[in-house]
Amino acid sequence: MEPREKPSGRTATFDALRRTVDGALFEPGEPGYGELATPWNLAVQTSPAAVLEAATPADVVRAVRFAAANGLPVAVQATGHGIASDLDGALLIHTRRLDGCTVSAEGWARTGAGVTWKTVLAACAEHGLAGLCGSAPGVSVAGYTSGGGIGPMARTFGAASDRVRAFDVVTGDGRLRQVTAETEPDLFWGLRGGKSSLGIITATEFDLLPLPVIYAGALFFGAESVAAATLAWSDWCPTLPPGATTSLALMQLPPMPGVPEVLAGKFTAAVRYVYVGNPDDGARWLAPMRAVGAPLIDAVRAMPYSMIGLVHSDPEDALPATEASCLLADFSPAAAQTLLEAVGPGTNSPQLLVEIRQFGGALSEEPQIASALCHRGAAFGLYSVGVAAPPELPAIAGHAAGMNASMGRWHFGASLPNFSASGGTAGFADSYTPEVFERLTRLPRHYDPDALFRLGQVPAR
Structure with a gap:
């Protein structure tokens, strides 16, 4: 549009x-x-x-x-x-023309605001290094990281924002600031989780990991195995070590370029999986899910870290969509069954995708340098996306709201910044504890005296 x-x-x-x-x-x-x-x-x-x-x-x-x-x-x-x-x-x-990207063999990178994770992955590959990207490498480093950055290895390495060394940011008072924990501690705190509410990031400097290879990919199950896979996944998650991060997606992918014929137009379940360590150990931990039934596709294997985008294979092209999300304190078999009754096979769900992401592990630990990223104690995240012509999207959004409400017994009671954009100011506020939100709304009084970013997610004063 x-x-x-x-x-x-x-x-x-x-x-x-x-x-x-x-x-x-x-x-x-x-x-x-x-x-x-x-x-x-x-x-x-x-x-x-x-x-x-x-x-x-x-x-x-x-x-x-x-x-x-x-x-x-x-x-x-x-x-x-x-x-x-x-x-x-x-x-x-x-900011797409701010596209400078420097990767040091010593284990750090500096990227302009227009640089996407796809560029970083390619630049890191020759050094055997890895940046903590999200499930969609086509997004910008600055936008993703300023929202906390919870990706496919979050249980192993935590949030991407915890690895930031410095930002260059233009604040609402018209100053270009070099922001670190030492030079601007309050701003450094808020930029790691506060999204674009405190200024315009022009560059980000962050630590990398020595990680040339991962054991990763996805198992795809047909409609007849979706219920069994969902229930098995809920039992399997608590057994996983911190070296494994997983999510489960219930999908109805349309026939379109890039969608395998065996998945197109069908109701399927995808078990996404990333294991950091020996591939044989990764296969052993995944074995219970492989035993659920014969998958339509088994794409889990040892791969270069630079190919991590294949785990989720998120669409890159622009689409008309509606999104919804919430955090869960648990995803027990009873929760799994409730979700299946709301959006499983035979329910006529209009959602393109409903995903449960497992959290915990390193993500649940507070970083050495505190940040605005909250709700690290949530055990799971529930996210849905519907794609349709704009006049049809309100009905899909209403359906998603009903799905989230049906999971109320297991709600953690909040959301995350990178998943709450469609919720506007209210959704943004829900991403923080009252104490953190109050601090975020105080900071612009100093850095943005004219409330230039009043269309952002922090309420105008």
């Missing part, structure tokens, strides 16, 4: 900004505006007053100062995965 376009006459105000930046600035009606203003979720229709494709961090500084002088709200996107607002009247800063 294209952004809503306002009358296209160029204003003297934006001409003034245009003359000061190295990047390109686009207003409604100009070529380039629609592409840059469109988020990944095509169901979200945006209408920013202008879009700046920043070429340098200095461009971001100039744009933020311009917005402050002209009373404009500011928003940011790289891949657009976190955009859930219409951005009406905002100056949208697009």
